[in-house]
Amino acid sequence: MTVRIRLYTEQDRERWDGFVNASDSSACYHLAGWKNVIERSFGHRTYYLLAEDSGNEIKGILPIVQLKSVIFGNFMVSLPYFNYGGICARNDEIGRLLLEEAVLIGRRQGAEHLELRHTRHMDGKLQEKTSKVSMTLSLPRQSQELWDGFPSKLRSQIKKPSKEGMYFRIGGEDELESFYSVFSINMRELGTPVYSIEFFRSILREFPDKARICTVYAPDGTAVASGFLVGFKSTLEIPWASSISSYNRHSPNMLLYWSVLQFACEKGYATFDFGRSTPGEGTYRFKQQWGAKPVQLYWHYWLKNGGQMPGLNPHNPKYQTAIRIWRRLPVSLTRLIGPMIVKNLP
Numbered sequence: 001m002t003v004r005i006r007l008y009t010e011q012d013r014e015r016w017d018g019f020v021n022a023s024d025s026s027a028c029y030h031l032a033g034w035k036n037v038i039e040r041s042f043g044h045r046t047y048y049l050l051a052e053d054s055g056n057e058i059k060g061i062l063p064i065v066q067l068k069s070v071i072f073g074n075f076m077v078s079l080p081y082f083n084y085g086g087i088c089a090r091n092d093e094i095g096r097l098l099l100e101e102a103v104l105i106g107r108r109q110g111a112e113h114l115e116l117r118h119t120r121h122m123d124g125k126l127q128e129k130t131s132k133v134s135m136t137l138s139l140p141r142q143s144q145e146l147w148d149g150f151p152s153k154l155r156s157q158i159k160k161p162s163k164e165g166m167y168f169r170i171g172g173e174d175e176l177e178s179f180y181s182v183f184s185i186n187m188r189e190l191g192t193p194v195y196s197i198e199f200f201r202s203i204l205r206e207f208p209d210k211a212r213i214c215t216v217y218a219p220d221g222t223a224v225a226s227g228f229l230v231g232f233k234s235t236l237e238i239p240w241a242s243s244i245s246s247y248n249r250h251s252p253n254m255l256l257y258w259s260v261l262q263f264a265c266e267k268g269y270a271t272f273d274f275g276r277s278t279p280g281e282g283t284y285r286f287k288q289q290w291g292a293k294p295v296q297l298y299w300h301y302w303l304k305n306g307g308q309m310p311g312l313n314p315h316n317p318k319y320q321t322a323i324r325i326w327r328r329l330p331v332s333l334t335r336l337i338g339p340m341i342v343k344n345l346p
Contacts, residue, residue, distance in 0.1 A: 003059055003094060005101040008032065008048035012058075016050060019058040020088065021233075025120075027084035028232030030061060033206040034079065038065055041199040042343040047076075047105050051094050060089030062098040066109060069344040075310065076106050077115045080346035081195075082239065083134060083276045083297065086116040092123075099124075103302050113310055114302040115346065119295065126300040127309050133294035135274040135287035136235075143265040154254075154289060161255040165219035168259040173204050175213035178223035182215070184338075186242035188331050191323030193338035193345070200228060214260050216243075216252040225252035227260060236264040237273035257290065 008016060013032045020026045035046050044065050051060040063085060068074040079085030089095040099116075106114045121128070140146050147155065169175060180197045187194040204211050210232060216225040227241035238260060243253040264272050274292050277284040284294075301309050326334065 002054050003051050003097060005049055005051050005097055008035070008050055008061075012050060015058055016048075016061060019061060023088055026088045027119075028210070028230055028235075028237070029079045029082045029084050030063060030088050031207075031232075034082075035063065037199070037202045037206050038079075038081075041196065041202050044068075044080075044343070047102070049098055049101055051089065051098055060087065060094040060098050062087050062089075062102055064102055064105070064114070066111065067344050067346060071341075072344045073112050074110055075113045075115065075346075076102070076109070076111045077346045078102075078117060082117075084117055084119065086118040086300070087122075095122075096124075099126075099302075106302065106304070112304050115310070116300040118298045118300060121298050122300050126302055128301070129299040129309060130296060131278060132276050132297045132299070133279060133284075134297060135277050135284065135292035136295050137261075137272045137274065137290055137292045139261070139265055139270055139272055141265065141268075143262040146261060146265060149291070157251050157254045158258045160251045161216065164250055166216055166224070166250065166252055166255055168214060168216045168255060170212055170214045170259070170263055172208065172212060173201065175215050175226070176201060176204065178215045178217075179213045179226040179228060182223050182226040182244055183228075183240060183242045184335050185244055185331055187338070188329065188334045189245060189327060191326045193326070193342035194334055195342055196339035197335075199339075203228075203230075212263075214256060214263065216256045216259070218247065218250075218252075224250075225256040227256055229260065229263075231267070231269065234270040235273055236260070236267070236269040236271070237275065239275055241275070261290075 016032045020030045035048055038044055039046060044067060047064040047066070049062040049064065050058050052058050062078060064076050064078045065080050066076050067080060087095045087098050089098060102114055176197065180200065184194045210230055212229040214227050214229060215223050218224050224247040225243035227238045230237045230239060241256065243256070261272060274287040276297065277287060279294065
């Protein structure tokens with residue numbers, strides 16, 4: 001079988017998404033719409049590769065984004081900002097051809113490395129990180145069945161915020177301001193630059209049938225916990241969730257997650273994805289108490305000059321001073337300058 005690798009064009013969108021929807025190894029972030037979201041929100045150059053046979057049937061895809069800055073360097077990721085991406089192909093040989101083309105592009109663009117975010121181990125010469133997992137929960141058809149399986153302590157924690165007058169709403173763009181208010185405060189407290197609100201607005205508009213926001217409110221109407229949801233095939237994912245620490249004693253995050261799990265069951269999703277965690281850390285244990293199980297993530301690297309894999313993460317000691325300073329900044333200032341920084345952090 002003769003296969004050629006070429007760059008995606010807008011005319012390919014229907015066939016590209018058709019391949020993604022039919023593939024057993026695809027993620028939501030393989031959909032072509034994320035190319036539009038990333039280009040509009042961050043201005044990055046993208047290289048969406050497709051492999052097609054002589055009959056113009058797509059046999060594999062690889063979406064790549066180039067991040068280039070003076071501070072963090074020049075590198076390529078599939079896919080930045082999200083947990084999943086990488087090669088999606090009918091077989092390993094097609095995957096190899098896509099990788100070879102990606103490396104050629106990386107060399108031409110002077111990239112220091114190429115990062116591929118997979119959920120499976122790849123044989124070959126790529127270096128591999130396995131320090132992260134996704135936490136997923138299999139869902140019953142009825143939320144009551146899920147509720148009945150929770151330990152009594154967890155059920156009590158879920159009931160507490162409602163007894164104190166807290167309530168939740170699930171919506172779309174109408175919930176964006178509430179989500180962003182909570183999210184930006186939480187990111188400042190973590191010492192992490194915040195995405196722009198337009199990034200999330202772009203997602204909601206590009207995927208109106210897949211993206212939702214769930215927000216928990218205090219009795220006075222203050223948004224105190226919120227999560228951004230993305231549904232794809234049989235899985236509902238919460239890639240971003242935050243709560244305001246001063247309300248932690250009221251457990252609004254417990255109501256948030258239970259509301260989202262109820263929503264997932266009602267909409268017929270079979271799996272809930274709590275997002276990425278490091279085994280043994282606090283977020284891992286929080287997700288574990290709901291019954292979530294770890295799914296190993298494999299991040300693979302082509303490195304231009306060999307050597308060590310990149311360490312662009314908050315645990316890197318060289319970023320600790322910047323994190324401490326960021327935590328002291330006014331939230332309004334972090335909303336202003338954060339998007340300019342975080343656009344270059346994968």
